[in-house]
Amino acid sequence: xxxxxxxxxxxxxxxxxxxxxxxxxxxxxxxxxxxxxxxxxxxxxxxxxxxxxxxxxxxxxxxxxxxxxxxxxxxxxxxxxxxxxxxxxxxxxxxxxxxxxxxxxxxxxxxxxxxxxxxxxxxxxxxxxxxxxxxxxxxxxxxxxxxxxxxxxxxxxxxxxxxxxxxxxxxxxxxxxxxxxxxxxxxxxxxxxxxxxxxxxxxxxxxxxxxxxxxxxxxxxxxxxxxxxxxxxxxxxxxxxxxxxxxxxxxxxxxxxxxxxxxxxxxxxxxxxxxxxxxxxxxxxxxxxxxxxxxxxxxxxxxxxxxxxxxxxxxxxxxxxxxxxxxxxxxxxxxxxxxxxxxxxxxxxxxxxxxxxxxxxxxxxxxxxxxxxxxxxxxxxxxxxxxxxxxxxxxxxxxxxxxxxx
Amino acid sequence: xxxxxxxxxxxxxxxxxxxxxxxxxxxxxxxxxxxxxxxxxxxxxxxxxxxxxxxxxxxxxxxxxxxxxxxxxxxxxxxxxxxxxxxxxxxxxxxxxxxxxxxxxxxxxxxxxxxxxxxxxxxxxxxxxxxxxxxxxxxxxxxxxxxxxxxxxxxxxxxxxxxxxxxxxxxxxxxxxxxxxxxxxxxxxxxxxxxxxxxxxxxxxxxxxxxxxxxxxxxxxxxxxxxxxxxxxxxxxxxxxxxxxxxxxxxxxxxxxxxxxxxxxxxxxxxxxxxxxxxxxxxxxxxxxxxxxxxxxxxxxxxxxxxxxxxxxxxxxxxxxxxxxxxxxxxxxxxxxxxxxxxxxxxxxxxxxxxxxxxxxxxxxxxxxxxxxxxxxxxxxxxxxxxxxxxxxxxxxxxxxxxxxx
Numbered sequence: 082x083x084x085x086x087x088x089x090x091x092x093x094x095x096x097x098x099x100x101x102x103x104x105x106x107x108x109x110x111x112x113x114x115x116x117x118x119x120x121x122x123x124x125x126x127x128x129x130x131x132x133x134x135x136x137x138x139x140x141x142x143x144x145x146x147x148x149x150x151x152x153x154x155x156x157x158x159x160x161x162x163x164x165x166x167x168x169x170x171x172x173x174x175x176x177x178x179x180x181x182x183x184x185x186x187x188x189x190x191x192x193x194x195x196x197x198x199x200x201x202x203x204x205x206x207x208x209x210x211x212x213x214x215x216x217x218x219x220x221x222x223x224x225x226x227x228x229x230x231x232x233x234x235x236x237x238x239x240x241x242x243x244x245x246x247x248x249x250x251x252x253x254x255x256x257x258x259x260x261x262x263x264x265x266x267x268x269x270x271x272x273x274x275x276x277x278x279x280x281x282x283x284x285x286x287x288x289x290x291x292x293x294x295x296x297x298x299x300x301x302x303x304x305x306x307x308x309x310x311x312x313x314x315x316x317x318x319x320x321x322x323x324x325x326x327x328x329x330x331x332x333x334x335x336x337x338x339x340x341x342x343x344x345x346x347x348x349x350x351x352x353x354x355x356x357x358x359x360x361x362x363x364x365x366x367x368x369x370x371x372x373x374x375x376x377x378x379x380x381x382x383x384x385x386x387x388x389x390x391x392x393x394x395x396x397x398x399x400x401x402x403x404x405x406x407x408x409x410x411x412x413x414x415x416x417x418x419x420x421x422x423x424x425x426x427x428x429x430x431x432x433x434x435x436x437x438x439x440x441x442x443x444x445x446x447x448x449x450x451x452x453x454x455x456x457x458x459x460x461x462x463x464x465x466x467x468x469x470x471x472x473x474x475x476x477x478x479x480x481x482x483x484x485x486x487x
Numbered sequence: 488x489x490x491x492x493x494x495x496x497x498x499x500x501x502x503x504x505x506x507x508x509x510x511x512x513x514x515x516x517x518x519x520x521x522x523x524x525x526x527x528x529x530x531x532x533x534x535x536x537x538x539x540x541x542x543x544x545x546x547x548x549x550x551x552x553x554x555x556x557x558x559x560x561x562x563x564x565x566x567x568x569x570x571x572x573x574x575x576x577x578x579x580x581x582x583x584x585x586x587x588x589x590x591x592x593x594x595x596x597x598x599x600x601x602x603x604x605x606x607x608x609x610x611x612x613x614x615x616x617x618x619x620x621x622x623x624x625x626x627x628x629x630x631x632x633x634x635x636x637x638x639x640x641x642x643x644x645x646x647x648x649x650x651x652x653x654x655x656x657x658x659x660x661x662x663x664x665x666x667x668x669x670x671x672x673x674x675x676x677x678x679x680x681x682x683x684x685x686x687x688x689x690x691x692x693x694x695x696x697x698x699x700x701x702x703x704x705x706x707x708x709x710x711x712x713x714x715x716x717x718x719x720x721x722x723x724x725x726x727x728x729x730x731x732x733x734x735x736x737x738x739x740x741x742x743x744x745x746x747x748x749x750x751x752x753x754x755x756x757x758x759x760x761x762x763x764x765x766x767x768x769x770x771x772x773x774x775x776x777x778x779x780x781x782x783x784x785x786x787x788x789x790x791x792x793x794x795x796x797x798x799x800x801x802x803x804x805x806x807x808x809x810x811x812x813x814x815x816x817x818x819x820x821x822x823x824x825x826x827x828x829x830x831x832x833x834x835x836x837x838x839x840x841x842x843x844x845x846x847x848x849x850x851x852x853x854x855x856x857x858x859x860x861x862x863x864x865x866x867x868x869x870x871x872x873x874x875x876x877x878x879x880x881x882x883x884x885x886x887x888x889x890x891x892x893x
Contacts, residue, residue, distance in 0.1 A: 096791070298852075328877045428868075461825055463825050466828045470832075471830050
């Protein structure tokens, strides 16, 4: 398939999708949820085909578990869509309304970004989640899923696409890319795709950043730190370290490097659970396992400098009983999340109460940290007048009076 | 000079600069303003050297005018700094404060971006303006100015840098790049430079976008449109067209393409002033001169599609007496500025009342349209607890209650 052409068509449709009102987008989501429920037999059948192939190809068990799309995953997807319908519309929010002069009113208002390309791994539920987030936020989506989920993705896409179009969404609100070669085509589409969200391995995210002019939202690494100050409550520190490392070690917000003040180093380190393997020297290693780098530091300043130099600007925590130290740490550490006396694992859109998570961004522009629906919108300026020209203001005949309106 | 090393040092200093409070940054700006005033003789002398060289090199008169840095430019620069001091601090604004659970408080707060690279043309006043905007917003700046202004830029840089460091800013708050080869070094510094703002020709901006992984904020093209609907007030249309094209034709917000409804085409086009040359066919040409492409369209939908396909998403205007048409135009046109019955030349940070303008962005992420001080900040999430771990929430022992705090 010609994906450049598909992207161009999506771009054209994106203006119409984003202009649909809240009710139209929510009612399309409702139809999509219903269609998924009523198509469950064919969806499960397609998923069985993928699972059978995966077993034949001796795909490892954790990937099989992610690939499986059963009754429980379907109902959680459908519930996710119903929750999304209940969330506030991220579009058409007025951010500023200002009279520049008599009869000349400026309005800064949120709007959809346009076309979003999402590349994700084996989980078919990601397809449902991303499609519905994009419908809610008025963006066209171009999706590339993992090849091992090809049959499931196809039927999910067909179901969602058919229901969406029936409900009045434009034809190209959703596009499925089914071959790997399509990725390279998409990366060249900077005139048609406004944002790429990659959900995959670090290498993959790096590859995309290096090979496209399209802005990328996401994170390549999650090298989170905990610094334990000399005045820390040691029991609290041990509890937070264990949770941050072992509660789900494969997550990007799991801690990878532990910095400990030299005054308490021996005491603290000797009491860390044996379940966690401690290593020295690797200051920018993302283990994603029950392994952690540990380093003795002389104090707060060394800790801050080490984190800013070696971390990935994702989430970093200080454990201290001294509020002044915590404040300094949180001001000087240049990360999306700066934490005091709590687990790094809290860095997550659901735990922040965003209701829906688009992903986590370690970039600093547009969206940073856990990204909710807000990360899928931008804004435009509307200016309405009755014949005003700039010449009158340049000549001094008229002047601006800037009056903000509620 | 080793600019990679310089960028690394700026990165390190950026954490300290951004943690300075409002008073420290404003008082540094005050010292910088005073230093510029008291160094004016050496500044004018250096500028004379640049001007003499430029005359010898037969540099065209408009560039000479931009290069000149005299009493009036100095005092306008100094006034600009004093105005900036009076503006609200863009840092440490609380965007969200939410109790996730008892004793676990999330704060979303604005902070500096870090290190900003700015590449600009011959105007030495741009150096003063950019440096002061970066100090106000707590960002380190790396500046590359035009070579024809080398002497003026050097003395302005020395004056600002010396005054800033005296006032307590970190050594690397400002870096001057003095050779063209330095640009290529900077473009590779994605670990140290967070944002590049190019102020130059379209080709130059395109070159930077294609040759760096660092995000770029700016605009390559300004292909603005005016669509005149069949029900427009023709006199108003003529006045707005003339202002949008001729008030300052070299600006990016000048109109380049005029779309006219077929029902009024002959009447309107015959009355456009002879001073403007009308051409056909070139739908994405930025003339920057008193020349304009004109096209007959069948109605609103064709106008919207033509603008979305051929425009540069900068600023586009409809002239109509029909509010419903205006509303449709402003919703469907995918541009930073969507205007109704006023000149495209209003697309400007000062005219929007931002008080200071960083530039105009045609990108959709982070900042769009005229960008004020807000465009130079990002945010971070602070999370303060008293030992909370995620395990307790995963097991159901505890649960979130999400309560926003004023």
